[in-house]
Amino acid sequence: MRIALVYDAIYPYVKGGAEKRLYDLGRELVKRGHEVHLYGMKFWKGSDTIIIDGLTLHGLCPAIPLYTKSGRRSIWEAFYFGWHCIKLIGEDFEVLDCQSFPYFSLISCKLVCLIKRKPLIATWIEGWGWDYWRSYLGYLGILGYWVERLAVFLPDRIISISLHTSEKLKRLGARQKIETIPVGVDLDLINKSTPSSKKSDVIFLGRLLNFKNVDILLSALKEVKAKYPSLRCFIIGDGPERENLESLVRRLGLTENVKFFGFVTDQTKVFALLKSSKIFVLPSSREGFGLCLIEANACGLPVITVDRLDNAAGELVVIKKNGFVVELTAEAISEKILHLLKNPKDLSEMKKHSIENAKRFEWSGIIDKIEQVYR
Template structure:
């Protein structure tokens, strides 16, 4: 097969979950198929990486403006893609966000009779209004319009699939994955902890609730240690909260760690991973924690796809968003032996297994098309 992935950012120059998914699928597919990525030009010289042919349809521009995804960037990429997505492909896999590029991908797929795959990493629906107020109506309408485009819709999580099905869109789940064997080879840090969190320090991650739960846990475990990895706009406020609650010796802020192996190393030296987020498109970090043998405590919320990765009492716990609920779940996770189950579940999400699901999905749909 000749496969074209479409997204405005590219790994390893931009290290997000979408970029990583394309890279991990693409480099594995390239051993048997011809794989291309159409993106903005984030790289300097080489137009190929790990078997993936790179096509820069336009110069890189800032993805964010004022802390939110830039509309100008989305328009720019969509226009450049319409002119730059050239060649005959069996499959065009367009990542749905930031939406506008899906219309360009649709036009190109029709002109070349390619199979169009629309990959959904999240479905925002009414969250648009929380994100942008009344201006969110524009995003809501565009998202609904993309959902009605002809093509095969892929959801990376069961949560996103459910959301799409609620508006009548049939979607097939091809989840994200992890490099399970690589994680097994990383050694544990010499700095141990009881609880660990890793992620962007933004409002919807609810790290403040985690900090308040540590305050409660300190009553039972006076020397409890919680490591927080990541950076973001909430960082200074979270540090002030930590001081205000008298937890300076219990909570350690590590900031953003450039080397992800270091994050894994800290996970391996901890006991429980807490992901108090109310919005996760998938939650790869939860799988990585399981691959380190750690149970995961996460939140029961319709926009938190990570909750579907947790089997209650087997590889973690799903609880309500409150310090009391989180602290109770953490204590249960600490006191229960769950390592074997965590490793077993995480191994099912190895990228080598996910790519076989993806390849089978493409081949079956191409066979139906012809």
């Protein structure tokens, strides 16, 4: 099949769970003999069309910032990319899979598919709903909410990456069949990676955004440091909150304990850093799935995540097996970190369960299910 995948942000130029999932999906489909084209904003120099890892990347328009200075997704960028998605009318494809967010691209893709008489599949990473829109945009949230509700009715078929998101889509009014298909992980690459010489006790991987709650993790580390002065924590990722977080590290007296790596472009180096750590902490209030959690499990790390309404990562945790789900407080997070550091036997046992849990998300079985939806 000739498959078109559409999303404004393209990995590896933008590093996030949704971007990485789409890129890895494309690579796996190429391995199956499909011709895969990934359409997004142009983050690279040179030709508008390039080929990487067998994927044909198309820059539909020059890249503009995804986020405002306040760390929120830019509404203007959503309009901008959505408008340029009309250009897909001149492209040749058998099936189009558009990532639902930021919605306006989905509207353009629907128009394109109607004209070309092609099926439109939409992949939903997360559903927001009224409560989240209201907290995110205040009174303007009503506009975001109704755009999201409209978007739900546009695709012919929907792929949701978690049961959490599937339930939200039903509440938003989705009537199509929803296929719940989780994100896959590249276990071969992870298994080939060797631990880094740089060691840490705790590690975080993800964008440095407000809702990731890295500030609460840092507060928890201050409590842990009282009993483990040589505590080491690695923060992998970048984002609008980095400057604030670095300032908080200084105020908390954690300068010698916390290292910020920024974006690590080489995935094998990310896995190497994960394998050289002991505990993965994901204190995010909002996750459509939690790919980094599964990658951490595959590297042998038990995880600590938080019990929040919009955090689907909690679905991936079997308590005391591959991790813990706790309240979003520094006290609750530090308690579990301390427990694992004090009990190496528990840590070792959970490492085994974590690696076993990750095997459920190997790409081969997941690609089988996605191919069925595309056909």
